[in-house]
Amino acid sequence: MIETKHVSDFYLGNHGNFDCLVLSVLQELSDCYPHIRYTIVLAYLPTPGKNFDPHSLLPEEVEKSPPRFAVCQRNRWMIEHADWIVAYVVHSWGGAAQFVRVARRKGKSVLMLPSPVDPRRAGAL
Template sequence: MKNRVCTFFGHRDCPDSVKPQLRKMLVELIETQEVDTFYVGSQGKFDSLVLSVVEQLSQKYPHISYEVVLAYFPVRRKESLLPDFSHTLLPEGIEKVPPRAAISWRNQWMLRQADVVVTYVNHNWGGAAQFAALARKQGKMVRPLGKI
């Protein structure tokens, strides 16, 4: 059976109050949509919230897997979302992408892999809004958490 993949696009300044709704949505995706693979970005508060929920859910649902998809070659930094580089993925080909284009390239890669896209978008500008719109245009199942 093919893995059902979920990825995420959201604003950097996502409030903690989104976490319960996010958890409920991911449980529903696991239990009713057979999503078993999660690709999470590595920038901002939304990605951090997603990672914490997916890590918790992996304890309850041991069949699911998750990867933090990096936009840059990993460098150990204090501000990293992860204490180590377990559960990270560096997409093949990203090493040839100029740094200024790496996040967009990584997001396009994540979108190509996805069956389902969870979004947190409250305004129609910026990368999160751009990739949420692109996901809809490509016919992906889009599950919004924000206003848009």
């Protein structure tokens, strides 16, 4: 996407293995493509005493949302601010699948990475 779509700005979450993998890939790619930028979009204020990553952002509307809804609000913020969505969905239910459904309803281009989703359920996304 960096070379063919000229994508240079990336937003990612910080919950789960996929987010960790994406962060490590983007850190590695930034050596080869110094023009790319990545931002870790937080759902919660960082814990006191932890280092705040300079690549992190806590959007105001996410900070103001009740903690129970913070991840969903953060995901909506990322959808609103992104042109492309790259997703890895293991189940047709849950947060990742819901994220993809919302992105598609908003007319975003979604790139689905191959996953072990049951092909009979993949159409539900």
